[in-house]
Amino acid sequence: MNSARYEYDGLNGRHGQIDFSSRKERTSSKKKVGIVIGVLMGILILAAIAAFLIWLFVFKDADSGSTVSKQLSASTQVFSGHMKLVDVPYNKKLEDTKSKEFRALADNLGAILEENYKKDPLLAKYHTTSVISAFSEGVIAYYWSQFNIPVEDLEIMPEFSEERLLETLESGIEDQRKTADLKTIRFSEVTASITDPRMARNPRGAKECFFRLEATETSQTFSSPGYPKAYPSRSRCQWQIRASEDKAILVTFPVFNIEDDCSDDFVSIYDSLSPDDSQAITEKCGLRPPSNPLEVSSSGNIMLINLITDGFVQKPGFMANYRAIPKSKVQSCGGDLTEREGVFTSPLHPSFYPPTVDCKWTIKVPAGKLVRVKFNIFRMKEPGVDIRVCHKDYVEVMGTKYCGELSTLSITSDSNVLKVKFHSDESYTDKGFSAKYSAYDPADPCPNMFACASGICISKDLQCDGWNDCGDMSDERKCKCETDQFSCGNGLCKPKLWVCDRVNDCGDGSDEKQCNCENNEWRCGDGVCMPQEVVCDSKQDCEDGSDEASCETSPGICSDFSFKCENNDCVNKVNAECDRVNDCSDNSDEKGCACGRRPYKMNRIVGGQNADLGEWPWQVSLHFLTNGHACGASIISERWLLSASHCFITSSPLNYVASNWQTYSGMQDQYKEDDSVQHRKLKRIISHPDYNQMTFDYDIALLELSQPLEFTNTIQPICLPSSSHVFPAGTPCWVTGWGALREGGQKAQLLQKASVKIINDTVCNVVTEGQVTSRMLCSGFLAGGVDACQGDSGGPLVCFEESGGRWFQAGIVSWGEGCARRNKPGVYSRVTKLREWIKKETGV
Structure with a gap:
């Protein structure tokens, strides 16, 4: 498997509407009068109803609270912070919440807080308690204050703010300065922040x-x-x-x-x-x-x-x-870097960097050279931060601040000296960054390669191939389009194969402009133009039924796009299954959805190839005899795996003997089998009866395990799509396996992953010279560089569905011409076309 690339919205409001309609007006004048009288009577009735509702909800039971109020609940507001005390000596016993020293000082400060709140009528009215929870050197006292607002006063909630509390406490500091009472504890600094009431703990409570x-x-x-x-x-x-x-x-x-x-x-x-x-x-x-x-x-x-x-x-x-x-250790960072190349990281990386840290690195390379810095990991995410401004935690290079989570970041200096600054404020930290710097010759920044404007070096074969390999489009600018390329309106060059493939490849839509039907027409999935009126008319006008797909008004229409419910009803909605919406009357579209989930939370690593533990919990390694890893498979249930027929139907009959195969689930490292890995033998192999060894058509096999798997954090089933599931061209998906890292190379020790894209069927058919059938799909990059390879056979091609938050298996690694060659994408068995056979044989 070759280098992977990474490409990476709110709540939907629903508003009810009531429409009032009347019968068509008659010509008879008597009936006009009747209508007028009817309207007046209607107004009177509505007025009576309104009066009743006002009485019911506002005046009835006014003493005990209205019906509306009863549906609300009282609000508890908690503020927490710290106070820095003046002229109070620190005593180690203050750390013990049970000590008399703690109790005495805490009670005194609690009383001071209460006295200050009395100066504000609003705070005084609703203040219920204040607790001193700890002391630290300084002396700093940590506190929280609680205010309870009853239902009938909820309208004053906006007046409870951090600013109001701080103004009250700070005025108390000012009043202290004016008095010379030496007995009063004084404080010089105070903070206040609104706090989740669930975190307000009293360390002196017996049951806390x-x-x-x-x-x-x-x-x-x-x-x-x-x-x-x-x-x-x-x-x-x-x-x-x-x-x-x-x-x-x-x-x-x-x-x-x-x-x-x-x-x-x-x-x-x-x-x-x-x-x-x-x-x-x-x-x-x-x-x-x-x-x-x-x-x-x-x-x-x-x-x-x-x-x-x-x-x-x-x-x-x-x-x-x-x-x-x-x-x-947490405060020292930065320094002078004078080697020709090296690595530097945020403090404590890969741990979270500490708060309130500032670092500065000065990178100096020999005169005449420039500095290139490439961030392999960059994660500085913080709630509520606009990554265009980066006003909290950031890395600053050449006057520009960077924050958030970046998939690629490469920076080139304009001299032989480059300064990098890192800043973290008092709140919220993250993993930070790991960066590699190197010196390079500006006259030849990428020997025998193409130099991107960002400083990245890519293969010259990737220049002007229609793909944004640099990440900043610099490899696709100033290109002279070849005879097999289409010249986009914005100056980019794209393969002619991409024209009229229903994907906006150019970015400005110019490759699809001459392909659409007229404004008053609908284009079917097969390209045929139909009158716009055929859409959602409860009749299947397009041969593929695309005119009735996603039509709530077409419940009786069944097409290739329809989801078939267990009760034989059809749902005309794209990818209806497992989207957390019950579309079928028998709810069968949401059955069997305990799949396609990754229990572990994953961090995205920039340019990473090695898969993390548990990242692809449905991946299985198939070992043949004592030869080690031979093919991949995916888990579809406790007893069944999905793989490719060509792994078993070979020139050797030994490959079809189930006992010659071992399966390993939950594995990441081929040379390390820990307790999380589950080893199972095969009970039987079911190859598709129509599998063709010459064309690889129907290249699918079902594997029954001798013992069921136990699902864990690292072992989970993948979701199988319904036969109507759509994986549109351009969809980013992932292929995984232990296959060769390059054509003719050795198999990988660690599980590999690569991001690929679904390729349009028409394009797929052309680049494979007509060798694909409807049971196949192409995925990869026509420019090459990313693909499945030897040893990945039988492994899954999976795509993420945002609507349901699940992963679905779109394909099974089947065949290809070499590995990651230009215009030779990987070919996969199309699971949607083989779904019914899988269900028939396994019940899954």
Whole structure:
């Protein structure tokens, strides 16, 4: 498998509408009068109904609250932050919430907060409690304050703001400065941030899920309650971690399995001892693979970790290791780089970089050379940040700031010196970056290759081939179109094969302009033009039925695009199955949808080829006798795998003997079989009866396992599409396997992945010189460079459906001319055309 490329919206509002209609007006004058009287009577009736509703909802039971009000609920507002105290000596006993020193100072500060709130009538009216939750060196006190707003006063909610609270507390600081009362505790600094009430914990409460931990240089462990079985419902837990003043804290989560919905269950981590959003390091949920653990650090010697869960789904939770590290380790970065090439990273990479860090690297190469920097990993995502501005965490190079998650980033200097700045603010951190720099000759920046404007070097064969290989289109500009290319209106050159393929390849639509029907016509899937009136008229006018596809008004029409329900009804909706909408009256379109999910949350690695553990949990490795990996397969159920017939129907009859094959599910490394890998023998092999060894038509095989698989985080079934499922041309999909990394090369040790595109059937037929049948599809890049290769046979081609959040198998690796050759895409068995046979043989 060759180099992979990476290409990567809100809620839909539905509004009800009531239409009032009247009968057609009669010519009789008597009837006109009747209509007028009827309208007046209608108005009177509507007025009576309105009066009744007003009485019912507004005046009835006014003393106990209206019906509308009863449907609302009181609101709890919590603000948290810290206060820096003046002239208060720090006592180690303040760290113990049970000590008398803690109680005395906490009670005193709680009373001061209450007195300050009394200065604001609104805050005073609704303030219920204030709690001091911790102290740290400085002396800094961490607090939260709660305000309860009853139902009848909810209209004043907008007046409760961080600004109002801060103004009140800051005015208290100013009043203190005017008094000379030495007995009053004074504070010089105060913060306030609106906080999720579920994170307001009182460490002095007897029944609180609250823990105090002391970090040392020796690694220690803590876990969520109930681990490893399941955390309790409605958990509200908090861990305060401290270290000595010259240390920072590093926390690693080797196991992290929280429900995959951060609005319900989540872990939030703070660079503070208060759940102050302005000091948040990160908030995470879901399941993380062991190969990509969550690892965070503090900027100082304190950290707060919260676990919040709801009352529904319970997961195992987490196990965490924590230790103290030198503060200098999180604060020292940057420097002078003078070698001809090298690597530099964000602090602590691949762990999350710490908050409040600034770094500066000065890269200097020999005179006459320029500097090229390529970021292999770049992830600096933060809630609410406009990546066009990058006003929080960023990398700055040559006056431009970069943030967010970037799939490609390559920068070239204009001299032999390049300065790179990195900045992280007080809140929210991420994995950061890893970058490689090198010196190059500006006269020949890419020896024997094409130099992109971004500094990337690509093969000269990729220049002016119609594909944006550079990422900035610099390889497709100033091109002279060849005889086999189409000249786009915007100056780009595209293969003539792409003209009129119903895909806007040029970007300006010029390759499709002369192909469309007239404005008042509809173009069928086969290109035939029909009058516009045929669309959704409950009649199949186009031969392929495309005129009735996605027509809610055509329930009785069944075509190639229709989803067939179990009760034989037809749903005219593209890709209706497993989209989380019940379209069939018997709900059969949403049955059997426990598939196509990846339990582990994956990070996208720029330019990455090696698949991460659990990234493709349906991938199977097939070993023949003692020869090791021979073919791929995919999991479609506990007992059945899907593969290609040509792996088994060969010149040797031994290949069709089931006992000669071993299957390995959940495998990533061919040379490492750990406990997560499940080994099964084959019980039988079912090759399609119409398989043709010469043409590879019907190249599909079903494999029954001797024992069922146990689905785990790394072993899951892929979804099989219905026969009506559509994978449009241009759809980005993924092919995986342990096949050769290049034509004629050795098989891969680690599971490989490559992003490819579905190629238009017409184009596919032309480039394969008419060798494809309706049971085949092409995928890849006509420019070459990305393809399945030897050893990938039988493996899956999978595509992601956003509507249902699931992966579907579009194809099975079948055949191709060489590997990744220009105009020679990979050919796959088309699963949709073979779906009924799969169901007939397996019941899946």
